Amino acid sequence: MADQPFLRCEKLVKRFGPFTALGGVDLDVYSGEVHALLGDNGAGKSTLIKTLAGVHAPTEGQIYIEGAPVTFRTPRDASNAGIGTVYQDLAVNPLMSVTRNFFMGRELTNSFGVLNMKQMDEITHDEMLKIGIDISDPSQAVGTMSGGQRQTLAIARAIHFGAKVLILDEPTSALGQKQQMEVLKTMMRVRARGDIAIIFITHNEIHSKLVADRMTFLALGQVIGSGTKAELEGEDIRRLMAGGAEMADLEQELAAI
Ligand SMILES: Nc1ncnc2c1ncn2[C@@H]1O[C@H](COP(=O)(O)OP(=O)(O)O)[C@@H](O)[C@H]1O
Numbered sequence: 001m002a003d004q005p006f007l008r009c010e011k012l013v014k015r016f017g018p019f020t021a022l023g024g025v026d027l028d029v030y031s032g033e034v035h036a037l038l039g040d041n042g043a044g045k046s047t048l049i050k051t052l053a054g055v056h057a058p059t060e061g062q063i064y065i066e067g068a069p070v071t072f073r074t075p076r077d078a079s080n081a082g083i084g085t086v087y088q089d090l091a092v093n094p095l096m097s098v099t100r101n102f103f104m105g106r107e108l109t110n111s112f113g114v115l116n117m118k119q120m121d122e123i124t125h126d127e128m129l130k131i132g133i134d135i136s137d138p139s140q141a142v143g144t145m146s147g148g149q150r151q152t153l154a155i156a157r158a159i160h161f162g163a164k165v166l167i168l169d170e171p172t173s174a175l176g177q178k179q180q181m182e183v184l185k186t187m188m189r190v191r192a193r194g195d196i197a198i199i200f201i202t203h204n205e206i207h208s209k210l211v212a213d214r215m216t217f218l219a220l221g222q223v224i225g226s227g228t229k230a231e232l233e234g235e236d237i238r239r240l241m242a243g244g245a246e247m248a249d250l251e252q253e254l255a256a257i
């Protein structure tokens with residue numbers, strides 16, 4: 001693992017009018033690690049990654065890349081700085097080919113402006129293969145791919161276009177169990193490259209334990225726990241997941257019924 005985090009957030013605050021969605025969040029993510037970001041609905045996970053991805057400007061606080069302060073005015077700024085985000089809804093067009101989805105908006109053309117389909121097909125095939133999916137015909141429609149393969153497509157695309165931090169928003173939540181395992185394998189193959197930091201947003205404590213080097217728990221816009229698996233040993237992860245004390249209260253209430 002690198003000695004300095006690739007990405008660092010310091011005391012990030014995001015307010016929407018009077019509402020504080022992030023109340024001073026610190027987060028370090030190193031190249032070659034999977035950092036799971038956990039927390040209940042409304043904890044602030046999406047707000048945090050949208051701030052990292054240049055969708056929201058932070059109200060206060062600072063983002064650093066390789067130690068240097070950065071300001072993102074647009075998602076394009078964040079993408080140019082190496083932050084690649086795969087959102088839950090994926091933004092793939094099922095009617096278009098795997099290749100066209102891979103290059104969407106960044107197509108390769110020859111000097112006459114004609115799409116260079118052969119070259120794009122080859123790149124798509126090779127990039128998918130690198131992270132474990134051998135798509136025999138990338139000119140087939142994305143609609144023929146499984147949900148896990150679609151996630152892999154979005155991940156391969158982000159990496160090909162320069163992501164050094166890969167932010168995955170609930171990549172396993174809409175999938176069946178077999179597909180979920182495929183996505184976890186893809187994540188581990190990306191991790192094995194050693195040069196990419198992965199932020200893995202999930203509700204699933206088991207998935208997080210399977211692949212994450214470190215975990216950060218958010219509740220109501222605050223970090224309520226963070227550390228490596230070893231550091232979190234003995235912590236009640238299920239309680240952290242549920243946002244702290246609420247879970248213990250609920251257990252008591254349920255027992256009393
Ligand atoms: N654009 C927005 N305007 C106002 N409130 C928002 C906005 N986006 C998120 N919130 C609020 O911020 C809190 C955190 O939301 P979010 O980051 O989506 O949580 P999570 O992804 O962990 O479920 C929620 O209470 C949500 O209603």
Ligand SMILES: [Mg+2]
Binds near residue numbers: 045046047
């Ligand atoms: Mg969310």
